[in-house]
Amino acid sequence: MIDAGHGGDDNGARLGSKLLEKDVTLALARKIKAELQERGIGVRLMRDGDITLTLEQRAEASNQERAAAYVAIHAGTPGGGVRIYTPAFAVESEAGAGKFLPWDNAQGNYLPLSRVIARGIAGELKRKDITAVMLGTALRPLNNINAPAIAIELAADPDNVQDLTDQKFQNTVAAAVAVGIAQVRAQLGGQE
Amino acid sequence: MIPRHFQIMIALLLAAILVSGVYILKITHKEQAKSLQRLEERPVAPPVAGKQEHIRVLVAYDEDRALRWRDANVSLPQERYLRAREVLRALLTQYLQNPSPHPLGKGAEIRDVYFINSETAVIDTSPQFADGHPSGILLEEMTICSLIETLNANVPGITRIKFIVDGHERETLAGHADLMSFYQSSAVHDLAKEFE
Numbered sequence: 001m002i003d004a005g006h007g008g009d010d011n012g013a014r015l016g017s018k019l020l021e022k023d024v025t026l027a028l029a030r031k032i033k034a035e036l037q038e039r040g041i042g043v044r045l046m047r048d049g050d051i052t053l054t055l056e057q058r059a060e061a062s063n064q065e066r067a068a069a070y071v072a073i074h075a076g077t078p079g080g081g082v083r084i085y086t087p088a089f090a091v092e093s094e095a096g097a098g099k100f101l102p103w104d105n106a107q108g109n110y111l112p113l114s115r116v117i118a119r120g121i122a123g124e125l126k127r128k129d130i131t132a133v134m135l136g137t138a139l140r141p142l143n144n145i146n147a148p149a150i151a152i153e154l155a156a157d158p159d160n161v162q163d164l165t166d167q168k169f170q171n172t173v174a175a176a177v178a179v180g181i182a183q184v185r186a187q188l189g190g191q192e
Numbered sequence: 193m194i195p196r197h198f199q200i201m202i203a204l205l206l207a208a209i210l211v212s213g214v215y216i217l218k219i220t221h222k223e224q225a226k227s228l229q230r231l232e233e234r235p236v237a238p239p240v241a242g243k244q245e246h247i248r249v250l251v252a253y254d255e256d257r258a259l260r261w262r263d264a265n266v267s268l269p270q271e272r273y274l275r276a277r278e279v280l281r282a283l284l285t286q287y288l289q290n291p292s293p294h295p296l297g298k299g300a301e302i303r304d305v306y307f308i309n310s311e312t313a314v315i316d317t318s319p320q321f322a323d324g325h326p327s328g329i330l331l332e333e334m335t336i337c338s339l340i341e342t343l344n345a346n347v348p349g350i351t352r353i354k355f356i357v358d359g360h361e362r363e364t365l366a367g368h369a370d371l372m373s374f375y376q377s378s379a380v381h382d383l384a385k386e387f388e
Contacts, residue, residue, distance in 0.1 A: 012367055013327035021327070021367075055363060074368070076328030078254050085329060088383045089373065104373055136383045138336060138370045139329055140363065153329050 001044050001067035001147075002036075004029035005074040008052025013076050016161040022050065024075040024154060024164050031170055032071070035178030041185065059144035063106070069117060069181065072139065072151040075164050079155035081131025082173055084118045086150055087111065087143050088136025106146045113148040113188075121152070121180030128176050130169075152177060242269035242278075249283040250341040250384065252294035252334035259338055259387040262286065272347060276305035276313060279346040280339060294334060297324010303358070305343075312352040312374070315339065319358045325366040332369035337384040344377050351377050 004025040006012030012021025029045055036043040044065060046058055053061075062070045087107045101108055118134055125132035142149045154173065156163045163169060245268045248261050266282045268275050280302040287296045299320030306314045325332065340353050352374045356362070362371045 006367065010367065074329055076330060079257055079330065083330065089370070089376065089379050135330075135333075135386055136379075137329060138333060138373075138375070138383075139368050140370045140372070143370070143373070151329065155330070 001046060001062045001065060001070045002029045002032050003046035003058055003062070003070065003072045005072055005151075007047050007050055010052060012074070015075065015077065015156070015164060016158070019161050019165065021075045025073040026050070027165070028075075028152075028154065028170050028174060029073050031174035032073070032177050035174045036181065039178055039182045041178070041182060055141040056144070059106075059141035063144075063146045067145075067147050068185075070142075070145045070147050070149040071177070071181075072142065072149070074139075074151055074153040075155075076153055077156060077158045077161065079133075080157060080160075080163075081133070081155060082125055083133050083135055083153040083155055084122050084125075084150060085135050085137035085139060085142075085153065086114045086118045087139075089138055089143060101146070104143055107143045107149055110146070110148045114150055116187075117148050117181065117184050118150045120184040121150070121177050124176040124180040124183070125173065128172050130172060130176065242267045242274075244268075247279060247282065247346045248342075249279070249286065250338045250345070251283070251286050252338045252387075254294050254331065254334070257330060257334075257387065259334060259341070259384055273305050273307055276307075276343055276347045276350075277302055279342060280305065280315065283338060283342045294331070294338075295326065296321065296335075300324060310349060312354075313343065313347075313350045314354045314356055315343075316356050316359060322357045322362060322365055322371075327366040327368065329368045332365040332367075333383070334387060335365065336369050336375070337380055337387060340375055340377065340380040341384045344381070353377065353380075 004022070006022035006025060010022065012025065015021060015024065026047070030048070033043045033045055044067070046061060047053060107114070122132040122134050137151060139151050142151060152173075154164050154170075244265055247264050247266055247268070249264050250259050251262045252259055264282045266278055268278055284296070284300060284302060286292075287294050288300065297320045299318055301318040301321060303316040303318055306316065308314060325335065336355075343353065344350055354374045355365070355371045357371070365371055
């Protein structure tokens with residue numbers, strides 16, 4: 001499940017005078033979808049247009065789809081390259097915790113796998129000479145996702161926000177994300 | 193029959209009355225907005241009395257995406273909740289100066305800190321704190337980390353922290369960082385290390 005952050009009434013961050021985060025996230029989400037499909041991986045977009053979705057609706061949709069992985073897309077300042085986030089405040093569930101998980105800690109069973117996916121994507125981005133930083137996050141709704149969940153944030157300094165819409169940059173990031181996911185999928189035995 | 197010049201004069205007078213009315217309405221609205229703004233910015237509590245103390249605050253620096261400890265001298269009262277509030281206000285003072293290492297919206301303020309029990313604190317901020325906060329995962333996270341770490345460094349024993357805005361729960365700070373959950377101090381401490 002690829003979730004382009006924000007949308008509709010929620011513009012997300014205002015990047016410079018003209019650019020809105022919701023537009024950057026949708027463009028990148030579409031590119032990642034195409035790259036994943038090219039590699040034979042089934043993919044759904046949380047939104048494929050400018051619609052408003054609450055954070056709870058996003059988590060519900062991903063959980064109902066029984067997504068094998070959830071990737072939230074964001075864009076922001078300051079910085080450069082790509083920041084890859086894993087949930088910092090979920091508590092790893094104990095072995096045998098069962099299927100019933102608190103909503104605020106649905107991520108508990110999947111934290112190790114979320115980190116594996118994040119590392120896979122970071123490694124692939126670095127191979128393509130794109131700065132990739134891994135961080136923990138309190139981003140919603142990652143903790144409510146009942147699957148490995150990460151967030152990817154395209155970053156640019158406030159003076160260079162147009163870099164976020166650079167097609168070459170977006171294509172390279174999309175391909176790296178798809179390769180990273182495909183590699184982890186192959187390592188885990190093709191689970192979809 | 194009313195003479196033509198008289199008709200023109202009446203029409204001109206009516207037009208003048210209309211224009212004056214619109215103008216008066218406009219400046220009234222402007223003045224109301226100004227006084228409302230002044231009301232929001234005026235201090236709502238008297239300055240606290242207490243011993244001048246040397247504290248450490250964890251300041252966010254947007255430019256190099258880092259959190260760094262800085263020293264500050266603040267009058268701190270003995271009451272725990274007042275102490276917690278003043279420590280956080282000392283941190284916000286750093287952000288509200290010009291130039292700021294981590295700009296926040298005008299009127300951003302820590303209204304109060306409540307203790308549900310000895311280990312759980314609730315930080316109540318002004319609406320401007322959230323409404324005027326720059327949106328972005330990193331920027332919001334740096335704010336949360338710097339506030340919680342500063343609180344923990346100067347008011348020991350707090351293990352869980354929650355944020356409310358103007359007395360109410362809010363989903364996120366500015367579209368990203370979770371404000372619905374309670375933050376565990378230990379987890380925030382680990383996250384803050386990533387920025388040092």
